[in-house]
Amino acid sequence: MAEHGTVPGRVSAVASRRRLFASFALYAAAATTLTGCNYLLFLGYMIGGPPSIAPDYDVQTGKSMTDQDVEVAIVCYAPIEKSWDFPDIDKDLAEAISLQLELREIKVKNTDRVQAWLDENPDWDRLEEVGAGLEVTHVIQVDLSEFSLYEPNSHQLYRGQATAIVSVWEMDGDGGGEKTYSKEIVSKYPLATPRSTSEESLSIFKLKYLKRLSDEIGRLFYEYYNGDDIVEAT
Numbered sequence: 001m002a003e004h005g006t007v008p009g010r011v012s013a014v015a016s017r018r019r020l021f022a023s024f025a026l027y028a029a030a031a032t033t034l035t036g037c038n039y040l041l042f043l044g045y046m047i048g049g050p051p052s053i054a055p056d057y058d059v060q061t062g063k064s065m066t067d068q069d070v071e072v073a074i075v076c077y078a079p080i081e082k083s084w085d086f087p088d089i090d091k092d093l094a095e096a097i098s099l100q101l102e103l104r105e106i107k108v109k110n111t112d113r114v115q116a117w118l119d120e121n122p123d124w125d126r127l128e129e130v131g132a133g134l135e136v137t138h139v140i141q142v143d144l145s146e147f148s149l150y151e152p153n154s155h156q157l158y159r160g161q162a163t164a165i166v167s168v169w170e171m172d173g174d175g176g177g178e179k180t181y182s183k184e185i186v187s188k189y190p191l192a193t194p195r196s197t198s199e200e201s202l203s204i205f206k207l208k209y210l211k212r213l214s215d216e217i218g219r220l221f222y223e224y225y226n227g228d229d230i231v232e233a234t
Helices: 008-031 036-048 056-061 080-085 089-103 111-120 127-134 202-218
Strands: 072-077 138-150 157-171 177-189
Touching: 056 177, 072 089, 072 111, 072 127, 080 089, 089 111, 089 138, 089 202, 111 127, 127 138, 127 157, 127 177, 138 202, 157 202, 177 202
Parallel strands: 072 138
Antiparallel strands: 138 157, 157 177
């Protein structure tokens, strides 16, 4: 029923304004507990949402993997001693990175097709050969030198750790290409404290860390936001 003296057609508008004023009151109350930089950050979130961070690849090269004419192939390499403890870690990581890029609308060559080409051409020695053979515009190479799932000197605590060099080779359309980008990734997960092995199985933790590591690598090529790492702290 409309309030006395209020036009019935305006009831919903009045209610909406009241909800809006109530929301502002809550925001204002929260803001009074903040000072300095925290207050400015709070205002920034209210006005435009969390600040985004541009992909390092875009910053360094002035180009973007999200361009419509770009298609990438992911090639991962891990030392043979790592494959003893983690069979197929190179393939697993390539698949995880591919999924992260596809979710951000970056066109990626199917990882099974990439692996099939590598298996059929075991004597390749230049990334340009891979790019030309797969008919892609870019090849992303991930050279994984370190990978582990336990906190050092402990088998009761999980802590994913990895070191890798991520490089990009851009094809020239004539079967050649050149390296246009390179970046070292040093990864650790969880960020703040290790996790007890009693909380989850090794296989589950491995999947979580592959998701985290692939996102860290993927962020070189897609936008992300301040605060994204908060949930990864513990």
